[in-house]
Amino acid sequence: MAGESQKWILMATARAPTNIAVIKYWGKRDENLILPINDSISITLDPDHLSATTTVAVSPSFEKDRMWLNGKEIPLSGGRYQNCLRELRSRAGDFEDENRGIQIKKEGWNKLHFHIASYNNFPTAAGLASSAAGFACLVFSLAKLMNVKEELGQLSAIARQGSGSACRSLYGGFVKWTMGNEMSGRDSKAVQLANETHWEDLIIIVAVVSSRQKETSSTSGMRESVETSSLIQHRAKVVVPSRILQMEEAIRNRNFSSFARLTCADSNQFHAVCLDTSPPIFYMNDTSHRHDFCHRYLFIWRFKGKTQVAYTFDAGPNAVLIAPNRKVASSLLQRLLFYFPPGPDNELNSYILGDKTILQEAGIESLNHIEALKPPPEAKDKVPSQRFAGDVSYFICTRSGKGPEVLMEEEHALISSQTGLPK
């Protein structure tokens, strides 16, 4: 505690990426500790395009823990926040800033309250793993603030208790969440398979179909699957372990064809298990079926006869498409824009977000260029060249990115160092 009860405020700000699973996490063996029934593998997405930024502040003047998400105060009473806070407090270190006369002993953190402000640069709870980025960022920034001396792996096991897939957002590049064996969950944590420079050619295009909140939360969805699906345990015990080994090898060798095959198959199997749940869970809506239609007929199976693009769908209708290189990505984007042109009120700048150089490479500089796109050559035979304007809210072009980082500059802080409240 501070020597005198001055009104100091101590802050830390960090940014953490989201991630997209290519071998899916679906099903817990322990609801409270969030221990999964199988390993999973994800790609960390570039935080410039999809990330959470969080400022955590502590002050003797704060009377209770408070949190603001995207500017709106939300309750911090949830068990998951409390679990993360408790774990971090128990690992907190001494802190001293002689200049400002601040001294906090390890034990002192238990008596201090936090103000937390977090902001996602993408829609919350629309199946884009916003809680993954959010909890990774919360844990990472609090660990920084409280001087927690744990390696990232242990922090990932703490973030896991906030939101399972958050543990994979503690690293950049390609990340495996090992399910672990221990009852305590200590060994259920993330490990980095390769960093973000390992396979830089990959281009990821996220088609955001709807920013409405999804119907079934993944928490209740996976609980219902574990309770009622007669296929999920076979998936977890037999199918996934073999796929994890194959996927690690595909990533190690940058074998796109194998990577794409496994990614698509595992996405389909995850949705198959959802459908095998009672009552069945449908996370894909009609637009993503049309996407699948595109993948299936235009890219995956017919485009020069080999797997050109991988797709994966999380617990929402959005499609995540992964191309092996910029050339295929720009060709993919042309086709996507042909089938899913923007609605009447869109501008090009707000319809394609993220890395816009892919757009340039596709030769599209204005809405007129989208208008003028010709049906893809492969559409002639079987596929009607119908266009679905407005079905997609926007596309995000991105890539594999780095893990969480501390933002030192005051300008990034979301909380005022004067008031202790969101700026």
Next chain:
Amino acid sequence: MAGESQKWILMATARAPTNIAVIKYWGKRDENLILPINDSISITLDPDHLSATTTVAVSPSFEKDRMWLNGKEIPLSGGRYQNCLRELRSRAGDFEDENRGIQIKKEGWNKLHFHIASYNNFPTAAGLASSAAGFACLVFSLAKLMNVKEELGQLSAIARQGSGSACRSLYGGFVKWTMGNEMSGRDSKAVQLANETHWEDLIIIVAVVSSRQKETSSTSGMRESVETSSLIQHRAKVVVPSRILQMEEAIRNRNFSSFARLTCADSNQFHAVCLDTSPPIFYMNDTSHRHDFCHRYLFIWRFKGKTQVAYTFDAGPNAVLIAPNRKVASSLLQRLLFYFPPGPDNELNSYILGDKTILQEAGIESLNHIEALKPPPEAKDKVPSQRFAGDVSYFICTRSGKGPEVLMEEEHALISSQTGLPK
């Protein structure tokens, strides 16, 4: 052969029902003999509403085997027809009609050709098991004509070689197709679990969503599933055997709640395995999803808090709904007609087919009554009361029905006894 080469024509006409699986057949272990990877159970539907009628004719004047389906000549060269014909010819008996001076020896059938005319009283290849009724009827009528002295079980094993699920259409009521063990397929045949009078209360409503031919044939679909799904073998070897026992018990005890739970779960699992196939197979379109929406929220899970209606979807978008009694069925029909009223060009008589007494019981005597239907009481809270006019082509109200039967009256024959050609 006839003593002299007179121009006699010998005919037989039969009618055979279709059936709807409640524990699904999906996946073959032998493509040629059509041997399945698991047992399945079906309900035979009332042939008055859904059946095939087939006339088979034989004459020394016929120069080759010919067949007409719904009035249109189709090739008989397919291996499946040939397999059925070969099996039946090898079991044919002597035939003699002294009055007409016709005598055919066992061996003589090999030298005679057939004319076959078949007619379905429902759309072909729209996921309504038209090939089941068709092959059951073909085999049954040919067996009659050729004086084949086999019991129904053995005939079902022959029909199986035409279309797997056809074997289940050789019996009325509730039928199990036992997968069998023998390489020859002799023991892969249908057995009747209970006849059509055993559970007369059940009312079956088929919502025909589209009479277009389905996109993926079930033959190629199940082949792809067996080759690529990593869940299908677990389903076949572990899940289905246990469900078969439970379903037999539910049928034996007329336990609707258990029957409905198993039926819905198995339909969902069949579609889950289709989704787990590479490339994935989607048999359900948006309208059937809306149906599922109805089932899930209006009937199965909220309607007085217990399972009131079972649903099952075959390899097509049509929904088959099963109600435990007329009271629930009329209440179901009211709700269905509220959500899926007829399109502008429909008449009530062509929109509700089959047993129209359910319609009377639901108090609906004109299109105006459908127009005036109020949203179901349970729609208030969560479900938007949007209506989808024209999404359903028509409804068929039916029930469990009897197995194949010979039609003796000349008027039922589809082939002219004078010309040997379709009437």
